Amino acid sequence: MSRIICIANQKGGVGKTTTAVNLAASLAAAERPTLIVDIDPQGNATSGVGVEKVNLKRTVYDALINEVDPRELILDTGHPFLHILPANSALAGAELELAGELAREQRLKFILAEVAEQYSYIIIDCPPSLNLLTINAMTAAHSVLIPLQCEFYAMEGFSQILHTIKLIQKMINPLLAIEGILLTMFDARSNLGKDVAEEIRGHFPDKVFQAVIPRNVRLAEAPSHGKPIIYYDITSRGAASYLQLAREIIQREEANG
Ligand code: ADP
Ligand code: MG
Numbered sequence: 001m002s003r004i005i006c007i008a009n010q011k012g013g014v015g016k017t018t019t020a021v022n023l024a025a026s027l028a029a030a031e032r033p034t035l036i037v038d039i040d041p042q043g044n045a046t047s048g049v050g051v052e053k054v055n056l057k058r059t060v061y062d063a064l065i066n067e068v069d070p071r072e073l074i075l076d077t078g079h080p081f082l083h084i085l086p087a088n089s090a091l092a093g094a095e096l097e098l099a100g101e102l103a104r105e106q107r108l109k110f111i112l113a114e115v116a117e118q119y120s121y122i123i124i125d126c127p128p129s130l131n132l133l134t135i136n137a138m139t140a141a142h143s144v145l146i147p148l149q150c151e152f153y154a155m156e157g158f159s160q161i162l163h164t165i166k167l168i169q170k171m172i173n174p175l176l177a178i179e180g181i182l183l184t185m186f187d188a189r190s191n192l193g194k195d196v197a198e199e200i201r202g203h204f205p206d207k208v209f210q211a212v213i214p215r216n217v218r219l220a221e222a223p224s225h226g227k228p229i230i231y232y233d234i235t236s237r238g239a240a241s242y243l244q245l246a247r248e249i250i251q252r253e254e255a256n257g
Pocket of ligand 1: 221
């Protein structure tokens with residue numbers, strides 16, 4: 001069985017997509033067959049692994065709305081053990097279209113059940129809002145990984161996502177766990193960054209990953225080359241940090257059986 005992890009935070013620009021792409025690529029590099037599921041109409045995870053999103057005739061939208069078999073939509077990224085269920089701007093209409101449909105919160109769960117046995121990990125990249133697409137992701141997932149940018153306002157909005165997770169646990173997916181909080185864009189030279197990291201660790205001592213993602217220009221450059229960081233610059237600090245995150249997740253899961 002696969003472990004399904006959704007990457008969520010309703011704030012934009014906190015490193016969700018960077019984490020989805022690079023965590024998935026790092027898990028795949030450890031020879032764990034991994035699927036990235038892009039459910040953000042911006043399609044940045046899709047282009048981040050080198051898929052031309054504008055040319056796609058069919059995407060995750062067609063699975064969600066037109067009941068197309070996801071196996072017909074999943075693409076090979078060209079990197080070993082790494083596949084993607086892509087998205088593009090066609091998905092922007094999905095939320096409204098889903099609103100009147102049967103089992104509107106469960107659609108992604110049923111889609112992923114069709115392909116789950118092929119993958120060790122399924123990583124879902126969520127849009128920057130707690131909308132019906134994100135609710136679909138939290139309904140389908142075993143856990144939520146929350147990237148938090150190490151800045152003064154990091155905690156703002158954090159209680160909102162915790163509240164959403166609690167609601168989903170209560171009403172739809174009682175087993176939904178918090179995979180962990182990932183500190184992103186950490187700047188070791190800034191006292192503020194260190195203070196924020198310390199504060200978050202103080203509040204959630206056993207929830208924060210040991211791996212911390214540094215602010216690293218190579219991570220910002222890689223998407224424009226359509227490559228995960230480990231295929232763009234394996235020597236970068238960004239690559240090392242995402243490989244460490246993948247190791248932590250694999251070790252923890254294998255320890256828990
Ligand atoms: P989100 O998906 O939460 O909106 P992104 O992952 O797209 O956030 O990141 C926002 C921007 O910051 C992107 O341009 C990305 O390349 C850049 N970025 C993300 N993480 C880092 C990092 N650790 N160091 C430097 N730039 C980063
Ligand atoms: Mg994103």
